[in-house]
Amino acid sequence: MKVTINDVAARAGVSIKTVSRVINNEPSVRPATRKKVQEAVEALHYQPNLAARNLAGSRAYTIGLIYDNPNAYYVINMQNGILDACKARGYELLIHPSNSKSESVHQELEDLVLHSKVAGLVLTPPFSETKSVIDTLKRLNVDYVRIVSKTADLEDVEDCIQVDxxxxxxxxxxxxxxxxxxxxxxxxxxxxxxxxxxxxxxxxxxxxxxxxxxxxxxxxxxxxxxxxxxxxxxxxxxxxxxxxxxxxxxxxxxxxxxxxxxxxxxxxxxxxxxxxxxxxxxxxxxxxxxxxxxxPNNEIAKCAAALVLSKARGHTATESGSASKEAGIKREFIPELVVRDSSGPAPTE
Amino acid sequence: MKVTINDVAARAGVSIKTVSRVINNEPSVRPATRKKVQEAVEALHYQPNLAARNLAGSRAYTIGLIYDNPNAYYVINMQNGILDACKARGYELLIHPSNSKSESVHQELEDLVLHSKVAGLVLTPPFSETKSVIDTLKRLNVDYVRIVSKTADLEDVEDCIQVDxxxxxxxxxxxxxxxxxxxxxxxxxxxxxxxxxxxxxxxxxxxxxxxxxxxxxxxxxxxxxxxxxxxxxxxxxxxxxxxxxxxxxxxxxxxxxxxxxxxxxxxxxxxxxxxxxxxxxxxxxxxxxxxxxxxPNNEIAKCAAALVLSKARGHTATESGSASKEAGIKREFIPELVVRDSSGPAPTE
DNA sequence: GAAAACAATGACAACGCTGTCATATTATCG
DNA sequence: CGATAATATGACAGCGTTGTCATTGTTTTC
Missing domain, CATH: 3.40.50.2300 (Response regulator)
Structure with a gap:
């Protein structure tokens, strides 16, 4: 019923460490071996256990979304966008609605980061634009991406997805x-x-x-x-x-x-x-x-999530596909005019 | 920075197992000991690590929400309600939007349950009302609560929160x-x-x-x-x-x-x-x-989550507060008429 | 007051994976 | 072809909890 890395290793006739290497896309596995393992994974429908990975590894497999927005459509779009990006990479999403007006945000963030290991955070306005929140995050040394409104005096542009x-x-x-x-x-x-x-x-x-x-x-x-x-x-x-x-x-x-x-x-x-x-x-x-x-909130969220993940992975340089994973992640969006029926010629006086 | 059960044990002068007992509300701890531990927990801001708990324990600390609803307000309300119930008990929420029309639901559910250990699932319509989905869940032997429309011929009423x-x-x-x-x-x-x-x-x-x-x-x-x-x-x-x-x-x-x-x-x-x-x-x-x-979707979700959790806990009868945790969980809701401005006297012909 | 019963505590092995490091295998070079 | 350098693989120790079971107190009982 529940298949572990041991089962895969046994079936493939290798050690569990090798299986681990394959599922994490680490180098130093001979193509033939890799194939054997992959077949075993397929055959057994193996899915690595998240809790174990989180516990054992230095990386985390969860990304958090922090928001305080009464606009349900906005939130849902964000969630779905992030979820898309997560699913593609085997991550999970932890949603965290919070109150930007309350002082408790900082404590909440700390708890979130320490308690449930997160690979990174996606911040939406107004958190993404609140200096004290960013400072807390820096202090906690956690990766994050901010979805922000584009302005001239923006620091740390590389942490941002900007909307013009x-x-x-x-x-x-x-x-x-x-x-x-x-x-x-x-x-x-x-x-x-x-x-x-x-x-x-x-x-x-x-x-x-x-x-x-x-x-x-x-x-x-x-x-x-x-x-x-x-x-x-x-x-x-x-x-x-x-x-x-x-x-x-x-x-x-x-x-x-x-x-x-x-x-x-x-x-x-x-x-x-x-x-x-x-x-x-x-x-x-x-x-x-x-x-x-x-x-395009959905798209924006997707890029934000992709960016968080590429950052988080950057640390553990164990990746094979080296360097700039960030390629292809759009960092700036300009909302486009959509003309419908609520606007028309100015009335003649 | 990161405080573990060992730190707490050391500070309280007891073994980690005793600390575990205290934080899990297990019996067989002398009040004086319990107090010592609790103080240490407070002092150190200790928060048990979720991944470790999930891995080691037989219970899980995550509850899943399955939905397929284009109505953003509905979804957000559900999420917030569940989150409320979760927070109070130290659980987390995993959201899982899915497509009720696709056949992949069953596989997704299986993955969800096996891959990321969940304590239980909250199902919303139409999943909650789809027999094959329920069957899959039964087979997977996972706890769930269904938010359903009240009907006469409803089986397994004890798994449901009904809306009349x-x-x-x-x-x-x-x-x-x-x-x-x-x-x-x-x-x-x-x-x-x-x-x-x-x-x-x-x-x-x-x-x-x-x-x-x-x-x-x-x-x-x-x-x-x-x-x-x-x-x-x-x-x-x-x-x-x-x-x-x-x-x-x-x-x-x-x-x-x-x-x-x-x-x-x-x-x-x-x-x-x-x-x-x-x-x-x-x-x-x-x-x-x-x-x-x-x-009252928020309230409905809260009750659903509370019910899932009480079920999940029921299994591990390690609880001190024995028996019917389910008390006080409302199981049936009747939406109430709200008269506003879109209805008025029938026009005279 | 000793035996029996029970309550409180702790030692230690999981849980399923990743990280580290040692070892075995293969490729490279003079 | 032997020595050396990569490269591939595996053994094993954690990660921070919980579960099991043994051990040590503390009551109760007659």
Whole structure:
């Protein structure tokens, strides 16, 4: 029922150490021997026991995902992406939702790393952008990859998968400008997210390029939630001179803005255009469907996981396939404009 | 840095076996000794190493969650609920998304159980309701708890957490009837889900009680997705004599129905009432907000996990706190009617 | 108060693998 | 062809726990 390395060794007529070499892709095994072992593995459906590997080896076979994100779609996409990368390499995923506002994160991280040996961690915003968290991780000497918003003053770029929020926000804003909008409201995300600033910056740059000054009244603080979108839009639309378009910093906020517009009997996109950011599934489930920027979270997560693993493996240079395993791992993503039905020509006054 | 059972033993002046006894709550340790050990554990921040426990012990310290559900909110809630239960008891969660339509599930399950020792599995629909999957699990002799839709002919009730879809659907339908609706369309979920039948049955019973015959034209096949909701609603609303209310089998379908109604310029709830099922976050993010039945997935998952763990522990009767650990674990849930804005009085003809 | 019963503790061998190091085999070279 | 250098393989000791079983206290019992 339960087949161990001994069974394989016996069947292949070699020592367990040789079997170990084969399954770990270590050098110094003659092709013929390797083949014998591989056949035995196949025949017996052998799968190395994870607990034993973790215990015995210096490497670990689990990667952890740290997140604090109320957006279920985001989280699921991250998980699936990582899982994809893990499965291909025989690793497992340990998920760890946490609260970025609580001070306990550091203790939790320490426990996680010490208690259940992890090969590495994937961090999502806002953890990935919190210095104290990164410091803790450095102190614990654990590998990690941060999924972060691209900014100029980023340290340790090699630990990061970057998302260029600024460029995407620029495109989105330009799209609105091209539709003839001159007054474009902007709903900011939470201040603990660097993406908030990146997206606003893209908005600013596009306006600047078009020679339109940023009106501070049109830029509202908020957070990445539906309710925040509702509140923000209400406020913008109650202005004496309301904007003809609203850039909501994510899809959830955009859905909220849509909701507020409906409340106020405003036609979308006839009287008001709304754009979101992320292209989460429900940007297709609103009425009308949202114009947004597609952020390939699944793919991003996959790359992050691949990067963590290549780092983790880097240490134990026992690999045969030497050097740069990192080749082919995309390190920067620019969300792409997706035009749907929530944006249209600016109304003629 | 990394503190092991040896460190604790040394500090407490006992053997490692005694420490093991204390941390596992085994009997036969004098209170004074127990206290000494506990103090040492505290002082050193000792946390037993999971890999070692898994390897050495007969029990496992990981619980697996098997799901195949496109609904991100559902999955996240399940995960969080299980994680809650796990954390309290020092277990870990291994998530395993799978494809219920593929034949590979059985092999995957086998690998999962054999490869990474699990204490037990939590199954969600449709796996929890698929006989062949259950058979495989029985054969593998692994503990599991199934989250299922309550039905009369359910075997092995003690393995289940039941959700009474019929009762909730009955309430929802009755709500519509009380608003004066006589022609109520029904959009079915996927046929692989038992809940689909339960919900339809509740709908039927309510109509029957009200003395209204079920019109087969008003009951449409579908699946638990937004698009299916759109299609179904379009069809119903194109009928010669369209219904005045639509019961969508879940919130996503209801959102789809809402979308279709908007497309056809139908006022909700003025001309048409729509109700959903589940009370997922986005039932609050549609316009108008959905009347639905609240299904406490987080709580359900928590109970499922608690049940798995109590089962797993049952085997190793080493526990001090004897017998029925299962006390206090809720085994049946009836989603509760939540009236919001998508349902209103039937239009006068 | 000695025998019997029981409770508390510890020594030591697993668990299934990887790491280290010694050994056996094969290739290389003068 | 013999010596030397690689290369391939295996023996064996951990990794940090738990499980088994033997040993040492501590009660109870008559």
């Amino acid at each position: 929020d600024t460029a995407a926000a620029f495109d989105l804003t330009q799209h609105l400008l091209q539709l003839g909008h001159k007054r474009i409201g902007f709903l900011c995300g939470g201040e603990e997210h660097v993406s908030t600033y990146g997206r606003r910056e893209g908005y600013r740059q596009a306006l600047e390029q078009a020679g339109i000054p940023v009106e501070e009244d049109l830029v509202l603080k908020g957070e990445y939630s539906f309710d925040s979108g509702v509140q923000g839009a209400k406020k913008l639309l109650s202005l004496d001179k309301p904007p003809t378009a609203i850039f909501a910093s994510n899809d959830e906020m955009a859905a909220g803005a849509l909701f507020a517009a409906r409340l106020m009997n405003i036609d979308i996109p006839g009287q008001l255009s709304i754009v979101g950011f992320e292209d989460s599934p429900f940007s297709r489930q609103t009425w009308p469907k949202l114009t947004t920027a597609h952020q | 879809d019929t009762a909730a659907a009955f309430d929802l339908t009755q709500h519509l009837l009380q608003l004066g609706h006589k022609r109520i369309g029904f959009l079915c979920g996927g046929e692989e889900h038992v809940s689909t039948y339960g919900r339809r049955e509740g709908y039927r019973q309510a109509l029957e009680q009200a003395g209204i015959p079920v019109e087969e034209d008003l009951v449409l096949k579908g699946e638990y997705s937004f698009d299916s909701g759109v299609q179904g609603a379009k069809k119903l609303l194109s009928l010669d004599k369209p219904p005045t209310a639509i019961f969508a089998s879940n919130d996503e379908m209801a959102a789809g129905a809402l979308f279709a109604a908007r497309l056809m310029n139908i006022d909700i709830p003025g001309q048409l009432s729509i109700v959903g099922f589940e009370d997922s976050p986005f039932s609050r993010q549609t316009w108008p907000k959905l009347t639905t039945a609240h299904q």
